[in-house]
Amino acid sequence: MRMAGERALAEDILHDAFITIFKHLPQLKQPEAVAGWMRRIVVNECIRQTSKKIKIEEWNSETADIEEDVQDDFYKNISLVQIHEAIKTLPDGCRQVFVLYTMEGLTHKNIADAMGISEGTSKSQYHRARSLLKENIMNFLKVANG
Template sequence: MKAETNILIAVIKQAGSGDEKAQALLYHQFSKAMYNICLRMTASRQDAEDLLQESFVLAFRNLSQLKDAASFGGWLKRIVVNECIRYSRQKLRWQDLEDHHHELPEDDTGNWIREIPFQKINEQIKDLPQACRTVFNLYVIENYSHKDIATALGISESTSKSQYHRARQLLKERILKLQTNG
């Protein structure tokens, strides 16, 4: 593992000096995982591909700002998530659900979801309305707080919570329907 880390650090340093082969190696190593983040956030192959490219260009341009080469993967992931947030801010028209936050269902234990294969859940997440999907992914997958989501997306914390609860409700309805039909 130590040798792998040393090789990765050397490749990152070469990529930072503009070495295209090193950049290609990093792209090859990290692109699939980063693409999956983009696809999960956008639900559009074309948008995910565009965001992936923009993220790598941004990362390669700013490699000199990376303080610890061993943390490249996490640093790149933050860039990708931030690019997805930027995309969402430009593309989304937020439906303000603040007036309805008192109608939100109580948070259930979520045990129903533990028995569903992840692939089915992931398919249903992709089909959520974009605002719900964005908040759901940031909250559940990326571990953002509602306060952080609100700040990042330029919405209220209440809207973030409402979109999250709406996403959970839609996911539960859709997945339970699949279980009874499938």
Template sequence: METDIRFTHRDLVEQCKSGDPSSQYQLYSLYVDAMYNIGMRMLGNKEDAEDIVQDSFIDAFKNLSRFEYKSSFGAWLKRIVINKSINYLKAKQLPVVPMESHEYHLTEEVVEKTEAMDIRKVKKGIAKLPTGYKQIINLYLIEGYDHLEIGEILDISTSTSKSQYHRAKKKLVEIIQTL
């Protein structure tokens, strides 16, 4: 019998819904590291990531009665962290998706070389991307969202998400070549 991933930690979530602090701590302990990593990828700053994660858990526990197992608890919490990170960046008035002012032209040969690049260089390259490009790369490649979902998260069209991903990927290749 297969286990439906949506019900992972269901007993713990249900105990949290009833206000059990011990269960809340256990659930927090299970997910805090993963959510912190998401915050770091989105914000690039330890203190900001820690703040966003704490705020996300507070919101999650306050709104746990709305959680209906349409996704796993982890996916639901991840969406809260990502949305809070994006809202934080918007509040800081950083461009979420800097667009049309950047054009990059690379040959297919250069793109093929990226497949064999060292993962450390890729991570360093992602860190050096402009904020908007970094968000698209993180949401698509690392977090696994499709362009329709990214469009909803960032309040942009699906085609804008696709074109920005393409540009971000080209910019990433350019950055990595200089490392």
């Protein structure tokens, strides 16, 4: 859901990913690695289907090399549900890059290769997503604290 952004697309992706899993199950050589293997298939299916419908803005030199305050803890006073919802509100493109980078452990190079974009674009999209998230969360906290 975090990657797809909408339930219908997420369910389609899940369905197609499971079909791929069933078809290729005999090729799985290490049964103990089935969880990671299934996760990779689902992520690849996510990238494949979302890349078809989104158009990611090209590399932005102004934001790509921004040195952000990576030590700030704006997320500490908010629940995981709210973070999850905030991620879902991110625009297409930067949301996928953000999820792949932060939660799926892909490098910017991996993301660039998988999504057919440049590494610089991946970085700039990540920074954009992080800024938007921070902004949204801060706004939410302001509203919540009155």
